[in-house]
Amino acid sequence: MRFERPTSLLAAAVVGVYVLVVVGATAALADAAAACHGWPLCGGDLTNPAVLVAILHRAAAGLVGLLILAVALLGWGSLDRRAKAGLGVAVLLYPAQVAVGALVASGGGFGGLHLLVAMSIFGALVLALAWQLEAETGTDDARVTDPEPDLADEPVDGVGPTSLTGLARLKATAWAYFELMKPRLMWLLCLVAGAGMALGGTPTVRTVLLTLGGGVLAIGASGTYNHVLERDIDRRMERTADRPVATHEVPVRNALAFGALLTVASLWAFFSVNLLVAALGFAAIVFYSVVYTLLLKPNTVQNTVLGGAAGALPALIGYAAVTESIGLVGLALAAVIFLWTPAHFYNLALAYKDDYERGGFPMMPVVRGETETRKHILLYLGATLLSAAALTALSDLGWLYAATTVSVGAVFLWTVVRLHRERTDGAAFRAFHASNAYLGLLLVAIVVDALAI
Secondary structure, X not given: OOOOOOHHHHHHHHHHHHHHHHHHXXXXXXXXHHHOOOOOOOOOOOOOHHHHHHHHHHHHHHHHHHHHHHHHHHHHXXXXXXXXXXXXXXXXHHHHHHHHHHHHHOOOOOHHHHHHHHHHHHHHHHHHHHHHHHXXXXXXXXXXXXXXXXXXXXXXXXXXXXXXXXXXXXXXXXHHHHHHOOHHHHHHHHHHHHHHHHHHOOOOHHHXXXXXXXXXXXXXXXXXXXXXXXXXXXXXXXXXXXXXXXXXXXXXXHHHHHHHHHHXXXXXXXXXXXHXXXXXXXXXXXXXXXXXXXXXXXXXXXHHHHHHHHHHHHHHHHXXXXXXXXXXXXXXXXXXXXXXXXXXXXXXXXXXXXXXHHHOOOOHHHHOOHHHHHHHHHHHHHHHHXXXXXXXXXXXXXXXXXXXXXXXXXXXXXXXXXXXXXXXHHXXXXXXXXXXXXXXXXXXXXXXXXXXX
């Protein structure tokens, strides 16, 4: 008998294992293992919260093990060949994970191995889910279409500052320059830097103001240079045709001068914190403006993946602002942002596939097709969740962070599974917004948890 749609059970197993991974990465579980005498039963004092944590963890591990077994028994006949391989690895590793857990509970150490095996099981199940969804919903190949006409020299309709007078013209001009700074990126990147500072210690008010102020100015400078360098391409894309430099609301010369002013101001603010922060800030501006905009974005399908370094640098800037170093915890936070970027932006690339094709950008959906892009979204989501769990182990973050990455991560996963099944622009936007919610809430949880420790 074939069990239809085994993806639902697979997705539930992925979430279940992730709960075990995150709990296993917290310092609380280590305390629980020490307080709980014996295995599989616990002989500790039941009034001790640590003992309750251990008991709940073992009960959850048992239920998740049964869930994985149910997927294998009920859905094996319906699974894709590659999905069977991934699920088979998880089934084989689970008893080993139980045995290592018993050693940990008996005081034999091996906590790191226990976490590593759990992460391996999670990775195997994510691969199984991605391959199964690809087999169930893959319907397209990379498309080759006739090039669209070049619209770079065509006039763009709109009302610019030059057609206004007085106060209205002043407001329109100020708004145009504000748009150059890409303000919609600022809140999230400032949260990234804020989380980095919180993980580094307790920053002073001066450090916070200078770091975040310098960050806002650096984002504005990078965005301004991006507007200038992509002005001809922007005119060919519906999503960007109304940008200030593309519509000549802001002359190129003025935009370059504005970007230079923002660059100098941001570096001054960063340098007032420390030299390392200034160096990282300068690297962020150059990377986004030159490496990403000129080299990566127009030339490689991996532009989104490699471009994630631009979003990861604020994590290092925030951490270095407090510690004057780039530590392992700062790198772990940067890894979360780096891996999250394709899981986040590929959704937008799906929704605006035709627009990117008109612009000539080799985005993943244009070059590899939508099926491959959806699969990569799920794979990078799995990698993001694993890196978030690793950050738990390295930083001793608490239960608020653990609950956030599990609960909001599960919602993010649900929207990605729906994206595979629905294959619509609406589903892509839903997953895009879920990715924003995941990272935003995760960063807030980091700040609260880190400062409360």
